[in-house]
Amino acid sequence: MSRITLGQYYPANTLLHRLDPRVKLLAVVVFVTTLLFVSQWLGLAIAAVGLSLTIYFSRVPLGFLFRGLRMIFFVVGFAMLLNIFLTPGENVLFSIGFIHITTEGIYRAFLMASRLVLLVVGSSLLTLTTSPIKLTDGIEALLRPTPLPAHDIAIMMTIALRMIPTLAEETDKIMKAQKARGADFGGGPIKRVRAFLPIMVPLFVSAFKRADELATAMEARCYRGGEGRTKLSPLRMQPTDWAVLVIAVVFCAGLLLTRFV
Amino acid sequence: MITAEKLSYTYPPTEPRDAATPPALFGVDLAIAQGAYVAIVGHNGSGKSTLARHMNALLAPTSGTMYIDGKNTADTHLLWEIRKTAGMVFQNPDNQLVATSVEEDVAFGPENLGLPSEEIRTRLNDALAAVGLSDFAQHAPSRLSGGQKQRVAIAGVFAMQPQILILDEPTAMLDPAGRREVMQTIAALNRTGITVVLITHFVEEAATADRIIVMHKGQVTMDGSALEIFAQPQKLVELGLALPTPIALAELLRKHGIAIAPNIITAADLLADTTLQLVITAGQIQNPVGCKLQPTEISAPVRQYAPANTGNALLELRNISHTYNRGTTFEITAIRDVSLTVHTGEILGIIGHTGSGKSTLIQHLNGLLTPTLGQIIPPLDAKTRRNVGLVFQYPEHQLFESTVYRDVAFGPTKMGLQGDALDTAIRHALTLVGLPDDTWERSPFALSGGQKRRAAIAGVLAMQPQILILDEPTAGLDPAGCKEILDLIAAMRHERAIVLVSHSMDEIARLCDSVVVMNHGEIALQGSPREVFAQQKQLENMGLDVPQITHIMSRLAEINPALPTDVLSLTEAANIIAGISEVSS
Numbered sequence: 001m002s003r004i005t006l007g008q009y010y011p012a013n014t015l016l017h018r019l020d021p022r023v024k025l026l027a028v029v030v031f032v033t034t035l036l037f038v039s040q041w042l043g044l045a046i047a048a049v050g051l052s053l054t055i056y057f058s059r060v061p062l063g064f065l066f067r068g069l070r071m072i073f074f075v076v077g078f079a080m081l082l083n084i085f086l087t088p089g090e091n092v093l094f095s096i097g098f099i100h101i102t103t104e105g106i107y108r109a110f111l112m113a114s115r116l117v118l119l120v121v122g123s124s125l126l127t128l129t130t131s132p133i134k135l136t137d138g139i140e141a142l143l144r145p146t147p148l149p150a151h152d153i154a155i156m157m158t159i160a161l162r163m164i165p166t167l168a169e170e171t172d173k174i175m176k177a178q179k180a181r182g183a184d185f186g187g188g189p190i191k192r193v194r195a196f197l198p199i200m201v202p203l204f205v206s207a208f209k210r211a212d213e214l215a216t217a218m219e220a221r222c223y224r225g226g227e228g229r230t231k232l233s234p235l236r237m238q239p240t241d242w243a244v245l246v247i248a249v250v251f252c253a254g255l256l257l258t259r260f261v
Numbered sequence: 262m263i264t265a266e267k268l269s270y271t272y273p274p275t276e277p278r279d280a281a282t283p284p285a286l287f288g289v290d291l292a293i294a295q296g297a298y299v300a301i302v303g304h305n306g307s308g309k310s311t312l313a314r315h316m317n318a319l320l321a322p323t324s325g326t327m328y329i330d331g332k333n334t335a336d337t338h339l340l341w342e343i344r345k346t347a348g349m350v351f352q353n354p355d356n357q358l359v360a361t362s363v364e365e366d367v368a369f370g371p372e373n374l375g376l377p378s379e380e381i382r383t384r385l386n387d388a389l390a391a392v393g394l395s396d397f398a399q400h401a402p403s404r405l406s407g408g409q410k411q412r413v414a415i416a417g418v419f420a421m422q423p424q425i426l427i428l429d430e431p432t433a434m435l436d437p438a439g440r441r442e443v444m445q446t447i448a449a450l451n452r453t454g455i456t457v458v459l460i461t462h463f464v465e466e467a468a469t470a471d472r473i474i475v476m477h478k479g480q481v482t483m484d485g486s487a488l489e490i491f492a493q494p495q496k497l498v499e500l501g502l503a504l505p506t507p508i509a510l511a512e513l514l515r516k517h518g519i520a521i522a523p524n525i526i527t528a529a530d531l532l533a534d535t536t537l538q539l540v541i542t543a544g545q546i547q548n549p550v551g552c553k554l555q556p557t558e559i560s561a562p563v564r565q566y567a568p569a570n571t572g573n574a575l576l577e578l579r580n581i582s583h584t585y586n587r588g589t590t591f592e593i594t595a596i597r598d599v600s601l602t603v604h605t606g607e608i609l610g611i612i613g614h615t616g617s618g619k620s621t622l623i624q625h626l627n628g629l630l631t632p633t634l635g636q637i638i639p640p641l642d643a644k645t646r647r648n649v650g651l652v653f654q655y656p657e658h659q660l661f662e663s664t665v666y667r668d669v670a671f672g673p674t675k676m677g678l679q680g681d682a683l684d685t686a687i688r689h690a691l692t693l694v695g696l697p698d699d700t701w702e703r704s705p706f707a708l709s710g711g712q713k714r715r716a717a718i719a720g721v722l723a724m725q726p727q728i729l730i731l732d733e734p735t736a737g738l739d740p741a742g743c744k745e746i747l748d749l750i751a752a753m754r755h756e757r758a759i760v761l762v763s764h765s766m767d768e769i770a771r772l773c774d775s776v777v778v779m780n781h782g783e784i785a786l787q788g789s790p791r792e793v794f795a796q797q798k799q800l801e802n803m804g805l806d807v808p809q810i811t812h813i814m815s816r817l818a819e820i821n822p823a824l825p826t827d828v829l830s831l832t833e834a835a836n837i838i839a840g841i842s843e844v845s846s
Contacts, residue, residue: 133361161361165403170658176629177659180651181720182675198671201661205706210356217357220317220349221370221417222341228375232368232382 008068009131016058016129020241021138027248028126034252035119043258044114050251051122060128069120076116083109132161141235151226174202262456263293263316267325270311285311287479298457300467303476304501305739309460313429317349330424347425348418352433354410363413364398370421388420392446408439412446425456433737436615436764437806462739465505468526475500487526501741506809507531509831517839532816540842541821572605575728575758581635583621595621596782603728608759610769613779614804619762623730627651647676650726654733656717660705665716668705672724690723694749711742730760770794770808770829795827810834
């Protein structure tokens with residue numbers, strides 16, 4: 001609980017790490033959208049090569065990358081099975097009862113799975129190479145032209161990131177304290193939910209108290225929303241950032257073109 | 262700089278039915294000059310924090326006025342100007358840091374002021390240098406110690422370049438090392454010309470200020486220099502405040518007819534006092550060098566305590582070690598080869614700086630952790646674990662039920678107590694901790710801070726443990742609250758063994774029969790408080806203090822080696838010095 005790692009940022013000093021977070025965010029959005037429209041093996045193969053190169057440049061070890069995605073791969077595997085079993089088709093290879101395994105099914109399952117894996121690995125590369133602070137800055141900057149409350153969202157994310165380790169530690173302490181009073185966190189689901197009451201109530205009481213005190217402290221430091229606020233390190237696009245953005249967009253356009261091959 | 266005129270404030274009632282809340286501040290007149298270092302003291306509920314919140318315009322007066330640098334705090338147009346002029350640091354370091362890195366947090370205030378980035382960077386660097394944290398700019402606040410976090414908070418305010426720094430009990434939640442760090446930082450900032458207003462309930466901290474304001478029931482009852490304030494010890498005690506040890510000792514010595522000069526505030530002042538030095542040196546002349554005067558010869562009353570280790574051994578740890586995250590790269594051995602025994606009727610003190618393995622150790626005593634190596638006798642199974650009650654730090658944070666009675670019932674119910682036996686256990690525990698029965702059916706969240714803590718202790722006591730472990734039971738309480746808890750501990754000892762973990766050496770010296778000193782996961786010293794606190798040098802090397810009175814006597818023993826270095830109480834010290842003075846005259 002106390003060793004919680006967030007956004008699983010992998011610190012290093014590579015071009016990818018130094019890139020403007022807005023560029024990375026935009027590139028991921030474009031890449032993910034493109035993948036949704038790529039339905040040929042050729043396109044997916046090119047995307048995989050591009051992604052592998054990016055991983056290589058990021059210096060994030062493969063083990064570190066895939067360890068964080070274990071749960072997601074499990075979900076992908078499950079979706080694959082559903083596709084194999086439930087896709088109707090002409091070429092029935094095998095059938096038990098209402099389940100028919102078809103070549104179309106297998107083809108679709110693999111296509112979908114590779115697409116999902118590319119999608120997940122691509123977006124996790126964003127959090128792996130971008131610190132939470134920069135990510136928040138990037139989101140704020142990208143949302144500013146939209147009608148969404150960009151600054152409010154950003155400050156909420158910051159506070160959440162700041163408070164999660166504190167609250168995790170607190171949960172740990174409260175659990176120990178209640179255990180010392182004989183609380184038992186095992187048993188069936190209903191029993192378990194009831195057993196968590198002695199943890200949830202103190203945790204909420206403390207969270208509200210913290211929120212209240214934090215708000216007062218922020219006001220005391222002249223916080224009044226995003227208006228008139230400046231930044232310690234404002235985002236400035238460098239030539240490299242522009243270059244990478246253009247390359248990413250061109251690469252994705254190329255992927256889309258494979259549809260017409 | 263700060264001017265209050267007939268300032269009164271009444272908090273809006275939290276519930277409509279208790280409409281008649283008494284005013285928190287009543288007719289306060291006050292003027293604080295630029296560059297001053299002012300301490301505001303008073304027990305909980307005296308109005309000192311309310312007053313501080315007016316100085317930062319977090320509260321506006323109900324009647325009367327407050328001016329900060331000539332600006333009226335009731336004028337909402339001036340709100341941001343006032344907050345820029347008077348920065349505020351709060352008690353809980355975790356609840357005032359906003360950002361996920363130290364530098365982003367310190368930059369938060371200047372960012373709000375709309376300063377250009379280069380200016381923010383300069384101020385940030387200056388502020389971090391001023392609090393001595395330049396190397397920590399990239400750290401996450403959650404990875405810092407309490408003292409460091411509080412210094413980050415101070416840097417965050419300092420970076421806004423205020424003229425006034427208000428600190429609302431900034432050290433209440435810190436360990437002694439953190440306290441020292443913060444107090445040194447505050448004094449250093451004051452020397453740069455910034456006005457400091459320090460709210461505290463530690464008299465030792467207040468004594469470092471140029472001026473002390475004592476609040477009581479929403480009014481200023483005393484106002485003057487430390488000398489003037491501490492010249493009225495009787496009045497201070499009536500107001501629920503203690504005297505700093507050096508002043509109290511000087512006072513006692515004067516009663517013994519030793520004419521100590523009137524201007525004593527710190528230990529250094531006392532040690533430099535010519536009369537005292539004469540008395541101490543004269544004692545040396547009477548006794549040839551090398552012939553150490555035995556404490557008994559000076560007719561010091563030996564402290565009465567139950568002889569250690571006569572009771573039955575209730576629980577024994579034999580060569581316990583504990584390693585966290587075994588087999589991973591995060592592997593860390595928190596305690597190594599620890600052996601100790603808990604006896605009936607004794608109070609066992611455990612001291613050690615933060616991270617020395619104290620909390621890992623106590624979690625072994627009731628089976629929350631099992632040793633990686635070593636033996637516990639008797640072995641702790643589900644049943645024998647109940648003989649050991651563990652009260653964590655800030656135990657009031659574990660209260661959750663709708664009434665005090667039901668909350669206390671949680672533990673014994675889990676143990677399987679029912680009906681009359683359950684009711685008796687609960688009533689007994691609540692009576693023992695001294696909670697009046699009209700509070701039993703109230704929500705635990707509606708109690709005062711000290712009461713909440715006693716309710717939480719009752720929750721563990723109701724499980725009728727033979728061994729009660731208390732981790733920092735007085736942390737964050739005001740002097741009156743501390744005294745209540747310490748009295749409670751003394752009262753509970755007759756029925757059970759108590760293990761007391763504390764940062765306060767004075768508490769340990771006052772209450773414990775034996776002391777275990779933890780350092781780097783091992784037992785560094787073990788023995789009676791006298792034996793342990795006589796090792797002042799060794800304790801200092803471990804980053805620990807000795808009780809203040811022991812410190813003063815040890816320093817006097819440097820002048821006259823005949824003096825004992827294991828003195829634990831004020832009366833004892835005064836009697837020894839007075840004894841020497843009689844021998845020499």
